[in-house]
Amino acid sequence: MTSPSMLAAQQSAFIELLLDDEQPMPADWDKLRFDVYRNAYRARIVDAIRDTYPRTERWVGEDAFRRAAIHHAIRRPPNSWTLDAVGEGFSEVLSELFSNDPEVAELAWLEWAMHTAFVSADAEPLDSASFASGTAGFVENDWASMTLRFLPGTQLQSVEHDIATLWQSLAARDHDAASTSPERWTPATRSCVVWRHGLKPVFMLVDADEGRMLEHMLEGSSYGDACAAFADTVGSDAAVRQAGAMLANWIHQGMILTVSPLEAS
Amino acid sequence: MNTPSPLDGFGLGLRRDHYDEFLACGVAVDFVEVISENYMVDGGNPLRVLEAVRRDIPVMLHGVSMSLGSADGLDFDYLARLKKLADRIEPQWVSDHICWTRTSAHNSHDLLPLPYTRESLENFVDNVERAQDFLQRELVLENPSSYMLFPGDEMTEREFIAEIVDRSGAWLLLDLNNVIVSAHNHGFSANDYVRGLPLERVRQVHLAGHTDGEIKIDTHDAPVDEATWRLYSSVAPMLSDVAVMIERDDRIPSLSELLDELALARDLAPVIEHRRSA
Numbered sequence: 365m366t367s368p369s370m371l372a373a374q375q376s377a378f379i380e381l382l383l384d385d386e387q388p389m390p391a392d393w394d395k396l397r398f399d400v401y402r403n404a405y406r407a408r409i410v411d412a413i414r415d416t417y418p419r420t421e422r423w424v425g426e427d428a429f430r431r432a433a434i435h436h437a438i439r440r441p442p443n444s445w446t447l448d449a450v451g452e453g454f455s456e457v458l459s460e461l462f463s464n465d466p467e468v469a470e471l472a473w474l475e476w477a478m479h480t481a482f483v484s485a486d487a488e489p490l491d492s493a494s495f496a497s498g499t500a501g502f503v504e505n506d507w508a509s510m511t512l513r514f515l516p517g518t519q520l521q522s523v524e525h526d527i528a529t530l531w532q533s534l535a536a537r538d539h540d541a542a543s544t545s546p547e548r549w550t551p552a553t554r555s556c557v558v559w560r561h562g563l564k565p566v567f568m569l570v571d572a573d574e575g576r577m578l579e580h581m582l583e584g585s586s587y588g589d590a591c592a593a594f595a596d597t598v599g600s601d602a603a604v605r606q607a608g609a610m611l612a613n614w615i616h617q618g619m620i621l622t623v624s625p626l627e628a629s
Numbered sequence: 630m631n632t633p634s635p636l637d638g639f640g641l642g643l644r645r646d647h648y649d650e651f652l653a654c655g656v657a658v659d660f661v662e663v664i665s666e667n668y669m670v671d672g673g674n675p676l677r678v679l680e681a682v683r684r685d686i687p688v689m690l691h692g693v694s695m696s697l698g699s700a701d702g703l704d705f706d707y708l709a710r711l712k713k714l715a716d717r718i719e720p721q722w723v724s725d726h727i728c729w730t731r732t733s734a735h736n737s738h739d740l741l742p743l744p745y746t747r748e749s750l751e752n753f754v755d756n757v758e759r760a761q762d763f764l765q766r767e768l769v770l771e772n773p774s775s776y777m778l779f780p781g782d783e784m785t786e787r788e789f790i791a792e793i794v795d796r797s798g799a800w801l802l803l804d805l806n807n808v809i810v811s812a813h814n815h816g817f818s819a820n821d822y823v824r825g826l827p828l829e830r831v832r833q834v835h836l837a838g839h840t841d842g843e844i845k846i847d848t849h850d851a852p853v854d855e856a857t858w859r860l861y862s863s864v865a866p867m868l869s870d871v872a873v874m875i876e877r878d879d880r881i882p883s884l885s886e887l888l889d890e891l892a893l894a895r896d897l898a899p900v901i902e903h904r905r906s907a
Contacts, residue, residue, distance in 0.1 A: 366673060370733075370748070371700040371744070371746075371748050371749055371752060372701060372742065374700075374735075374779070375699065375700050375701070375729060375732055375741075376732050378741060379661065379731075379732050379734070381737050382737055382739075383735065392780040393777070393780075394777055395815075396844070397777035397844065398777060399649055399740065400776040400777075400844055400846060401737075401739060401742075401777075404846075405737055405738070405739050408739060409738070410675075412738070436757075441671075441735045442735065442736045442738060443731075443734060443735050443736055444736060445666065445704055445707040445710075445731075445736060446666050446669070446694070447705075447738050449667070450738070453665040482672065482673050483670035483671060483672065483675065484671055484672060485671035485672045486671075486673070486676075487672075492901075513738070516671065516672070520690050560673070563673060563674040577873065601773075609653045619633040621660035621857035
């Protein structure tokens with residue numbers, strides 16, 4: 365009879381063999397039959413990454429994508445209960461593998477952000493009318509101390525390439541990768557923000573100033589502090605005017621969940 | 630403890646390809662089964678669809694990641710997510726597989742084979758009892774398809790399963806395709822295997838396709854094959870209070886094609902169909 369530790373050791377050996385061809389197989393295991401599990405494991409992991417990153421696969425091509433997916437699986441063997449998490453961190457692996465083509469990692473980041481926003485927690489965004497009525501009694505100090513909560517799943521990333529155009533061009537399954545080359549901005553002069561509008565994940569590119577404002581507000585800074593940092597770049601009057609326009613647009617886009625101190629009232 | 634209420638009827642797996650048809654009109658099925666993990670998410674469209682479908686017909690939650698055979702024990706974060714989903718959906722029952730999928734370090738995302746030893750059995754029964762206590766539900770457990778056995782097995786798969794059911798109070802999901810696959814791969818009689826199970830504990834039947842070869846592979850990417858239909862015809866009269874479904878997870882065909890297969894399942898099991906209509 366096996367002991368509990370022997371069962372654990374057997375399962376640990378089984379997993380190690382799935383992950384690594386070089387591991388010695390117990391002499392009394394049937395390699396042909398074990399390979400059914402090894403092949404199924406690899407196919408499942410690659411398929412899961414492919415399902416999450418269809419545009420990235422179209423952009424780099426099937427063979428290069430498959431090699432990258434296998435590399436990712438070796439570097440970061442799955443440990444979550446959900447297959448959906450297998451692709452987590454893939455953009456970091458791609459940034460190393462495609463260091464001369466940094467748009468690849470940016471595109472993968474966008475696909476992952478859209479993937480996670482799709483199943484983020486349901487929440488009703490604050491609409492313009494509610495914001496206007498709720499802030500009607502704000503005094504100056506209320507505006508300065510105001511913080512924002514964004515919809516669950518909202519993510520931000522600075523980008524160097526026009527991944528919006530690339531995203532659209534890769535929507536078709538028969539996309540010809542050689543036909544499109546994304547515009548590159550040097551240095552990074554845009555940010556990409558992803559959120560969920562209703563049931564649909566969406567994104568937009570914003571300029572560097574708005575990207576920095578978003579970054580501050582997503583990190584929980586007060587509106588006053590974010591505007592002060594912005595003012596260092598554009599001056600106080602322009603900062604207040606432009607930040608107001610940004611805030612109005614975020615509310616119009618349905619990105620904001622709550623505003624405090626309005627939230628507390 | 631919630632005991633699975635019996636359901637005589639015929640159903641399908643609810644797959645993303647068919648969401649619109651299920652939402653648009655009443656699809657002629659008595660229930661749907663979903664892969665639990667696909668809905669153990671925070672929000673979004675999949676949960677919305679599932680809740681809408683659930684308003685009309687019963688739903689079974691069928692998991693692939695509970696890993697009841699793991700020597701490292703249960704993942705209670707996983708179980709908490711599953712419990713939250715079950716509380717929200719109020720499924721007919723919650724099922725998973727007689728297998729293991731992970732160690733504490735890594736998850737294979739595959740249904741891996743268990744050694745059929747006393748030690749493995751004690752571990753499995755212990756995990757089932759803990760999971761049932763946590764979920765406050767009696768589980769429905771599916772017989773595995775497997776491609777290898779371990780030297781040192783102390784009992785057959787059938788004996789292993791029968792003792793799990795007897796000792797844990799869990800119910801059975803009898804996957805007849807899995808029986809055909811494992812019988813071929815390990816050289817036992819599919820008929821003897823099924824007849825040796827505690828059939829009174831079967832709550833659900835899976836019918837699916839596989840890939841033929843020297844080793845049959847349980848791929849769920851093809852129509853139900855002839856041997857599985859024959860086994861089903863012979864077994865159906867021995868079952869009562871059983872939910873029968875076509876299970877397809879890859880190369881998913883049109884809904885009408887799956888409904889045609891389900892119609893064949895009805896035709897081959899007039900006893901079940903008669904009880905369902907009564």
